[in-house]
Amino acid sequence: QQPVQSPQAVILREGEDAVINCSSSKALYSVHWYRQKHGEAPVFLMILLKGGEQKGHDKISASFNEKKQQSSLYLTASQLSYSGTYFCGTDQTGANNLFFGTGTRLTVIP
C-alpha cells in the first residue's frame, strides 16, 4: 500500500527547479503532499483529489493522474526554505487514512 517516491534525494542550487514523483499500485482517491524539516512535524502542502486536477501554492504546484495513480510535485525557482523531506500520502478509499512514501530529501544550496 505504500507509494513509491522518486528520486530519493536531490540537491539544487537556489533558483533551480525540481520534480518529485509519487506512484501507487492501487487506485487512489486523493494524494496529499507534506514537507518535513529535520526534527519537526510534517507540514501540509496540498491535496489533490481524483479528477486530474492540478494545484499550485506560490512556486510549488502538483498534478495528479488518477489513471496512472501518479502524482508529481513541482518546485520552481527553489529557495533555501524549500529544503526538507517531501512525502506524498495516498488515500485509497476517501476515508483519509494516508499511506506515506519513503520521502524525497531535497537540499537547496546557495
Next chain:
Amino acid sequence: DTGVSQDPRHKITKRGQNVTFRCDPISEHNRLYWYRQTLGQGPEFLTYFQNEAQLEKSRLLSDRFSAERPKGSFSTLEIQRTEQGDSAMYLCASSPGRFSGANVLTFGAGSRLTVL
C-alpha cells in the same frame, strides 16, 4: 487553537517497561491518527479514531500496543513490554473529519521513544 500537542516529547525506557504517550488534537477535530516514523522513513499508519470510536488498526499494531480516545478528545497510545524495535517517533495527527476526501491532517511534533 494551539495545534496538536504531544507529551512527552522524549521518552527513554528500558526494554520490557510500559510507556504511554498522550495526544491532544485541535479542539474541533473529530479524527485523530497515530503514526510511527523511523529514521529515514515516512510515517507508518497505526490507527485512527472518529470521535471515540477506533475505526481502523494497522497490522503493525501488535497486541502490545493499545490506543484509546475515551471522550473523543485526547488520545493515549500505550506500548507494553517495550522492545528495542519499538524505538521510533510516534506522531499524532488530527483532522476535521469531513468525508469529502479533502481532509487535511495536522501533525503534532511527535514523541520520540528510545528503548535501551
